Amino acid sequence: MRLNVLRGSLAAGLILALAGITGAQAATPPAQPAEGPGGVGDRKATIVKRLLGRGTATAFAFHAAGAAPEAGRPVAVFLHGWGVVNPQSYGGWIDHLTRQGWLVLYPRFQEVNRTRPADAPGIADTLVKAALADLASDPDAKPDLSRVALIGHLAGAPIAFDMAAGAKQQGLPVPKLIFAAAPGGIASGPKSRGITLSELSSIDPATLLITMVGDKDTRAADLAAKRLLREASAVPIERKLFVRALSDDHGFPALTATLAAPAGTDAAYDGGAIKPGPEPKDAAKDAPKPPPFRWSADMALTGEQQTLVSQINIARVDALDYLGFWKTFDIAAAAAFAGSDANAMKNNPRLADMERWSDGWPVKRLSVETPRLVAPAAQAGTPAANTRKR
Numbered sequence: 001m002r003l004n005v006l007r008g009s010l011a012a013g014l015i016l017a018l019a020g021i022t023g024a025q026a027a028t029p030p031a032q033p034a035e036g037p038g039g040v041g042d043r044k045a046t047i048v049k050r051l052l053g054r055g056t057a058t059a060f061a062f063h064a065a066g067a068a069p070e071a072g073r074p075v076a077v078f079l080h081g082w083g084v085v086n087p088q089s090y091g092g093w094i095d096h097l098t099r100q101g102w103l104v105l106y107p108r109f110q111e112v113n114r115t116r117p118a119d120a121p122g123i124a125d126t127l128v129k130a131a132l133a134d135l136a137s138d139p140d141a142k143p144d145l146s147r148v149a150l151i152g153h154l155a156g157a158p159i160a161f162d163m164a165a166g167a168k169q170q171g172l173p174v175p176k177l178i179f180a181a182a183p184g185g186i187a188s189g190p191k192s193r194g195i196t197l198s199e200l201s202s203i204d205p206a207t208l209l210i211t212m213v214g215d216k217d218t219r220a221a222d223l224a225a226k227r228l229l230r231e232a233s234a235v236p237i238e239r240k241l242f243v244r245a246l247s248d249d250h251g252f253p254a255l256t257a258t259l260a261a262p263a264g265t266d267a268a269y270d271g272g273a274i275k276p277g278p279e280p281k282d283a284a285k286d287a288p289k290p291p292p293f294r295w296s297a298d299m300a301l302t303g304e305q306q307t308l309v310s311q312i313n314i315a316r317v318d319a320l321d322y323l324g325f326w327k328t329f330d331i332a333a334a335a336a337f338a339g340s341d342a343n344a345m346k347n348n349p350r351l352a353d354m355e356r357w358s359d360g361w362p363v364k365r366l367s368v369e370t371p372r373l374v375a376p377a378a379q380a381g382t383p384a385a386n387t388r389k390r
């Protein structure tokens with residue numbers, strides 16, 4: 001009896017020891033490149049963090065310290081997911097952009113549990129317009145309005161498309177690029193909960209449109225991505241691209257491409273620690289009072305939304321960020337500002353490459369597709385795929 005117990009203990013100990021060795025020897029993901037698309041950028045730069053506006057009508061602005069280049073800084077308007085009002089949840093991506101020379105605007109278009117989705121696009125427009133006006137004469141920020149890109153995550157994606165559609169009418173710069181990461185939160189009808197799309201056919205035909213999703217929780221993001229691309233009907237197909245990041249558990253930690261994958265927390269970008277500047281001397285003393293608050297059910301986060309926000313708020317930066325979402329955006333922005341189209345992106349050998357695990361095994365490549373945008377009614381009963389794979 002004792003011998004059997006001893007043998008069992010030895011076997012268990014051996015299994016645990018082997019498991020420890022295996023864990024210690026597990027392949028690790030590729031490191032972030034030092035430079036280029038998805039790269040670290042200027043490590044030595046000090047990042048300026050500003051809060052523009054007053055009360056709940058505020059936007060954050062981030063850029064490297066010091067005078068901007070003569071041409072100014074390209075502008076990235078970062079439109080957050082529903083309920084993700086603190087920029088620290090996307091701090092990794094914001095830090096990457098600022099160290100690459102961008103001016104990043106983060107309009108806080110939602111007051112959690114007090115803002116209706118229907119009102120969010122108009123609030124975002126107002127905040128971005130005010131922020132650009134505040135920074136227009138700032139030699140360090142110096143926004144270059146000829147190089148503007150919109151980044152939207154989840155509900156921020158349809159808000160980005162709405163902003164682009166109404167840019168001329170609202171007196172906003174027309175973006176060269178819209179980058180929609182895991183889009184969602186689109187209202188399915190006039191009375192449904194979500195962001196109501198405007199007439200997206202008014203988006204400038206020269207705009208480059210990129211939608212990017214992960215392979216987990218795919219259906220909703222896929223449908224939203226293809227709807228946004230389809231309804232921006234004035235933009236030709238050669239200026240549209242659908243990209244999918246693939247999960248990979250070859251090593252540790254595993255790379256998991258969920259709806260939260262575009263987020264990556266960096267506490268250095270905690271919005272609660274960023275205080276507004278002094279009140280301008282010529283500021284109006286008697287600001288108009290806001291209309292009385294009226295609560296409606298669509299203001300509250302659903303249980304599903306609360307879970308997703310919690311996942312986003314603890315998301316870590318990994319290779320899916322810097323070799324997936326960040327790199328794809330960087331390549332897209334370079335193409336958009338140069339006047340190139342999506343075909344030029346597809347021909348870039350770096351786009352789909354996710355490099356290798358530490359043991360030399362390749363990380364699963366991005367799937368890059370030119371969308372074939374068939375209306376939902378036309379797809380009924382048809383087995384044909386609605387994308388053309390690279």
